[in-house]
Amino acid sequence: METLEEAELCFPQLLNTSCKKPTGPHSDTVLVKVLMSSVSLLTVVLNLLVIISISHFRQLHTPTNLLLLSLAVSDLLVGLIVMPFQILLTEPCWFLGDFICTMYFLLGFITICASVVNMVLISVDRYVAICDPLHYSTKITQSRIQLFVLLCWLYCVFYSFLFLSDNLKQPGRYNSCYGECVINIIGVVDLVLSFIIPMSSIIILYMRVFVVAVSQARSMRSHIAAVKLQRSVTVTVKKSELKAARTLGVVVAVFLMCYCPYFCLSLSSSDIIMASSTNSVINFLVLLNSCLNPVIYAFFYPWFRKSVKLIVTLEILQPHSCQTNVL
Numbered sequence: 001m002e003t004l005e006e007a008e009l010c011f012p013q014l015l016n017t018s019c020k021k022p023t024g025p026h027s028d029t030v031l032v033k034v035l036m037s038s039v040s041l042l043t044v045v046l047n048l049l050v051i052i053s054i055s056h057f058r059q060l061h062t063p064t065n066l067l068l069l070s071l072a073v074s075d076l077l078v079g080l081i082v083m084p085f086q087i088l089l090t091e092p093c094w095f096l097g098d099f100i101c102t103m104y105f106l107l108g109f110i111t112i113c114a115s116v117v118n119m120v121l122i123s124v125d126r127y128v129a130i131c132d133p134l135h136y137s138t139k140i141t142q143s144r145i146q147l148f149v150l151l152c153w154l155y156c157v158f159y160s161f162l163f164l165s166d167n168l169k170q171p172g173r174y175n176s177c178y179g180e181c182v183i184n185i186i187g188v189v190d191l192v193l194s195f196i197i198p199m200s201s202i203i204i205l206y207m208r209v210f211v212v213a214v215s216q217a218r219s220m221r222s223h224i225a226a227v228k229l230q231r232s233v234t235v236t237v238k239k240s241e242l243k244a245a246r247t248l249g250v251v252v253a254v255f256l257m258c259y260c261p262y263f264c265l266s267l268s269s270s271d272i273i274m275a276s277s278t279n280s281v282i283n284f285l286v287l288l289n290s291c292l293n294p295v296i297y298a299f300f301y302p303w304f305r306k307s308v309k310l311i312v313t314l315e316i317l318q319p320h321s322c323q324t325n326v327l
Contacts, residue, residue: 008020008021009021009179010092010093010094010095010177010178010179011093011178011179014178017177017178018177018178018179019093019176019177019178019179019180020177021092021093029090032090032281033087033090036083036086036087036090036284037087039079039083039284039287039288039291040079040080040083040084040087041079042079042291043075043076043078043079043083043287043290043291044076044079044080046291046294046295047072047073047075047076047079047290047293047294048072048076049294049304049307049308049311050068050069050072050294050304051069051072051073051076052307052311052316053303053304053307053308053311053326054066054068054069054072055069056307056316056321056322057303057307057322057324057326058322058323059303059324059325059326059327060303060307060326061142062142063125063140063141063142063144063145064122064125064126064129064140066142066145066146066149067118067121067122067125067145067149068122068297070114070118070121070149070152070153071115071118071119071122071293071297072293072294073114074111074112074114074115074118074290075111075115075290075291075293075294077107077111078108078111078112078115078287078290079287079290079291081107081111082104082107082108082111082112082287083284083287085104085108086108086283086284086287089181089283093179094179094180094181095179096181098171098172098175098181099171101171101172101181101182101183102164102167102168102171102172102183104181105164105167105183106160106161106164106168109156109159109160109163109164110156110157110160111156111290112194112286112287112290113155113156113159113160113194114152114153114156115289115290115293116194116198117152117155117156117198118149118152119198119202119251119255119293120198120201120202121148121149121152122297123201123202123205123206124205125140125145126205126206126209127205127206127208127209128140130209130212130213131208131209131212159193163185163186163189163190164183164185166184167183167184190263191263194263195259195263199252199255199256199259202251202252202255203252206251206252250296251296254289254292254296255289257285258285258286258288258289258292259285259286259289261282261285262282262283262285262286302327303326303327306326307326310324310326
């Protein structure tokens with residue numbers, strides 16, 4: 001009987017303080033691990049393609065693409081570091097210690113925060129490009145974007161250290177037994193800073209972009225007198241309106257789909273205890289957004305498909321390939 005009880009403990013040598021291994025079927029756990037591993041690999045591959053494309057081809061060295069590059073770096077780190085640790089959190093016991101547990105959540109907060117802030121910066125960039133095109137080249141320069149990207153990452157690091165300060169001072173302080181990986185966060189603060197403010201900014205900016213784009217298209221159409229030309233432009237305007245609406249809908253819907261379950265949990269309580277047993281699926285939905293970001297922001301661009309073809313066929317290894325026309 002004693003052997004059976006010891007076998008059910010994460011640390012059999014710690015009879016009184018060790019967590020117990022939950023008993024039950026393991027088929028669901030295996031399926032979840034396979035799914036999460038596949039998404040992790042796909043996230044790394046897609047974002048790596050974005051990084052190589054923008055970094056290698058000189059034509060793509062624009063302020064907008066620099067923001068996409070920063071977004072891809074944050075999403076790559078999510079797939080490379082955060083997702084694999086999230087897979088480990090599905091295990092019944094955590095064997096890597098309290099310090100590694102806290103570092104995992106710290107890296108997770110930094111990279112996910114950077115991904116969200118980069119999305120806001122991309123929204124600002126598109127807002128200026130559409131709503132103030134005459135001054136875009138003077139307002140949005142390469143050096144300014146580099147500064148904003150640097151400030152974005154510094155803010156995310158500072159925010160994450162400040163947000164997890166209690167957990168960093170004493171790793172494992174919220175564990176109820178040995179073999180857990182648990183942290184405590186203030187749900188309301190996280191809800192406001194990581195979801196409400198960024199999401200509101202993105203929606204407001206994109207709505208403004210959509211309204212201005214539609215009004216400009218209609219104004220252009222109204223100044224065309226020739227019937228044939230007017231018909232041809234009408235088709236173009238309708239397509240542009242649909243494309244703008246579709247892009248806005250995809251950005252907002254995907255972000256909401258991935259983040260809403262997590263922040264709905266935030267609303268249910270002022271404090272959240274994040275542990276593997278109850279939050280692995282909800283946390284992974286947030287991480288899934290990093291896999292979908294390159295699809296939303298990069299796959300919609302023709303230059304990305306051309307770049308991927310050159311990368312896959314190894315043509316980028318040819319001399320002067322960085323000067324290849326991909327636009």
